[in-house]
Amino acid sequence: MDFFSKKWRVVLIAAAVIAAAGFAADHFIGFNPISTAVNFVASPVQSGFSYIAHAMEDARDFIWDMRAYKADNEKLESENIELKRANRDSASYREENERLRELLDLKTSMDGSYTTVAAQVIAYSGDNRCERMEINKGTLSGIAVGNAVITPDGIAGKVTETGPDYAVVTTILDSSSAIGIKVSRTGGSGLVEGDEELSKDVWCKLSFMDKNTPIIVGDIVETSGTGGIYPAGLVVGSVMSVSADSTGALNYAVINPAAEIDKLREVLVINGTK
C-alpha cells in the first residue's frame, strides 16, 4: 500500500481540516465548537461514571490506608493508655494537693493556740482495720501518748503508743475510745464511744445523752473540750439515727464520723498548747 495514496490523503486532509477548524475557532472565537460538542455529549456520561470512580477510589484508599489506620490505632491506643495513666496521676496529685491544702489550713487555724505536727498514715493495724492506724511521726517529732489526732474534716483519734519515728493512733471507732461532745444545734452534751459492731461500718455511738435533750438525724456533734485530749469545737461527725437505749432513759444515736477514718492519708497531731 502506498502511504500517500489518494484515499489516505483524503483521511489526512480531513484530519487537517478538522484540526485547522478547531484551531481557527479556538483562536478567533475563544472556544472549539467541536470539543465543546463532544464534551457536551460526553459530560453526563462521564459524570455518571465519575460516581463509580469516586466510590472505587474511596474503597481503594480505604483498603490501602487500613494498614496505616491499624498503626495509627495502635499508636493512639498506647497514647490513650499513657494519657489515662497521666490523668490518674494528675487526679491523684490533685487530691493529695487538696488534702494537704486543707491540712495546712487546719494547721494554720490551730497554730494560734496549739502546736501541731503533720503526719502521714502509713498503716492500719488491729483486727478491725479502722480501729488503729500507724503514722510516720513519733517522739522525735514531739509526738506523745495522748495527743489528739485530727483531720480537716474532723477528729480521727488519739495517740496511744509512740516510737521514735512512728506512733499508733487509736481511732474514735475503737471501743476503748470515749470523747465528750456537744450537739452543735442544741448544746446538749453526751459521749461518743467506739462500738465493736458499729465500727465495722465505720460508725460510732453517741450515748449518755439526756432523753429530754432533743437530737435529730443530721445533727452535727463536736468535741466539748472536756477530758483534756481534744480541743473544743472540733467536728466529730453527724447523727445518722436516733433511738432510746434498752433502759429507755437515754438516747442512743449512731454517729457517722466526719473524718473518713478508713481512708485517711494525712493527719495533724496536736502535741501541745502555746
Added chain:
Amino acid sequence: MRVVKIIAWIFSIYIIQTVFGEFINIMGTVPDLLLAFILIFAFHEWNYKTVAYVTLSCAVLAGSSVGQQFSLDVLAMSAAAVLVHGLSERARFIPKPVRVECALAVSAAVISAAGYFIIYKSMGIAVITGSILPHTAYTVVCGCIMYPIVVKTLFPKQNKKVFII
C-alpha cells in the same frame, strides 16, 4: 454487531482514560489508550473507510479531552493511523505485534514531545526522561496488554491459523 463492538471499545477506553485516570495513573503518568487502540485497529483493519471513521472519531475524542491539544491530537493521531496501516503491508518478516508496538512507541513519543513543546516552548532532558519516556513506555505497555484483546474481539478471523497443503 462489529460496529457495536468498536463503539464499545472506543467508549470504554475514553471513559477509562478520562474518568478512571486515577486508577491507571502511575507516578503521574497516564497512558494514551486511545492512541494505542487506534494504531492496533488501523493495523489490522483492511476496510479503509472504517479505519478513517474510527481514526477521526478517536482523534476528535482524544483532542477534546481536558488538557489535550485538539489540533495536534487530531492531526498526529490520524497521521499515525495512516502510517501504521501502511506498515501492515510492509516489513512482513517482523511480527505484527512488534510492528504495532514500535509504531505506537514512536507515535506516543512524538505526540507527547510535541504537546510539551507547544505548551512549554522548550524541551529539556528532564522533560524527556521525566515525562515523555515514562509516558511512551507506559503507553507501549498498555498497548501490549490491549493488543491480544482488541485483536481477539474485533478481528477474530485473523487469529485463525490457515494451513495450506
